[in-house]
Amino acid sequence: MVEEVLGIVAGVGAAGLVYVAAAARVVKQYERGVVLRLGRLAGDVRAPGFTMIVPIVDRLHKVNMQIVTMPVPAQEGITRDNVTVRVDAVVYFKVIEPSSALIKVEDYKYAVSQMAQTSLRSIIGKSDLDDLLSNREKLNQGLELMIDSPAIGWGVQVDRVEIKDVSLPESMKRSMARQAEADRERRARIINADAELQASRKLAEAAHQMEDTPSALQLRLLQTVMAVAAEKNSTLVLPIPVELLRFLERGGEEHEDQPTRRYAAPPVESPADNDDRQAVEPPAEREIEPPPEREVERTIEDIIEDASGK
Incomplete structure (x- = not known):
């Protein structure tokens, strides 16, 4: 009798273990369980963790909740x-x-x-x-x-x-590239024009300032000559100021307007006539060239020729 009871208990325990094994389910943390009992939705959604269903009757579907x-x-x-x-x-x-x-x-x-x-x-x-x-x-x-x-x-x-x-398409890419290049070129020209405008204004202000003080122009000329000479070029071209040309022009006009000096010859005696009178011929006037004057200034051609020879 005891053996029969033990056998029944063992059988029931084995059946319970089989039932638990068939009914046990585990739902992961990122999942939710949906139970369909005989094809119909049963109960609420099962939370993560251990859960039980009715074997053969229920079917658990796990739905992923991740992105x-x-x-x-x-x-x-x-x-x-x-x-x-x-x-x-x-x-x-x-x-x-x-x-x-x-x-x-x-x-x-x-x-x-x-x-x-x-x-x-x-x-x-x-x-x-x-x-x-x-x-x-x-x-x-x-x-x-x-x-x-x-x-x-x-x-x-x-x-x-x-x-x-x-x-x-490739044709559209080329068209867009040409459009972008043209736009950049337009902006570059605008920037260059703006820079030229600003530079011209500054140069105009500098010109007005030099006009009031002519010595500033000479100092600027010397600075330019020093900058050119620092490069050790074989040929050095010096700009000639306009004031020097005007000075040479005034010197030439004064030389042309100078009056010619005239000298009278001494009287010449002739033999006397019956009345022993001495006749004096009128003095003959002759033009005598003025003494040679020294050169006032060298000509522009001589200055350029000397600079080229050096």
Whole structure:
């Protein structure tokens, strides 16, 4: 009798161990458990940790609650300004209602992927090329709203959408490169013109200052000569001041206007006639060249010739 009782207890214990082994489940921290009892949703979502189900009757489905990173394949489309482009993106989403993600949609990942591709093509057709290249934040927000609206009913929340790359045709790339080069050249010319304007104003102020003090012009000339001579060139060309030319011109005019000196010859006696009178011939006037004067200044040609010879 005791042996029979022990056998029954052992059998019941073995059956209990088999039942526990069949009913025991472990839900990880990043997962949630959804129980379907005979095909119907049973109870609340199971929290992470150890849980029990009814074997054969219940079936536990684990839903991942982590953020999923899903790349969107490159989509080719025509922008609003008739430019063909290829755009790819990436979507970050997560499940917020495990029961809805399991029951309301067959495969929520595939559904989000198809919705992202459709929304991306729609955004390409509604945007200009400049918006795709420079105003991506606004396009990312629009994509996020377009994908998140239907995904909320599936128990999925879209955290972020980013456009990764925009591929352009080679002809469009060359056109944009020429446009950028022309714009940079325009800005460079404007900067050079502004610099010339400022320099001309400074030079005009310097010219007015030198006009008031002519000695400043001579000092500037000497500084220029010193700067040129420091380079040890074989030929040194010196600019001649205008004042020197005027001085030479005034000297030539005074030489031409000087009157010619005339000298009278002494009287010559002739033999007397019957009345013993002496007749004196009128003095003959002759032109006598003035004594040679020393050169006032050297000519410009001599100065240039001497400078060239040195």
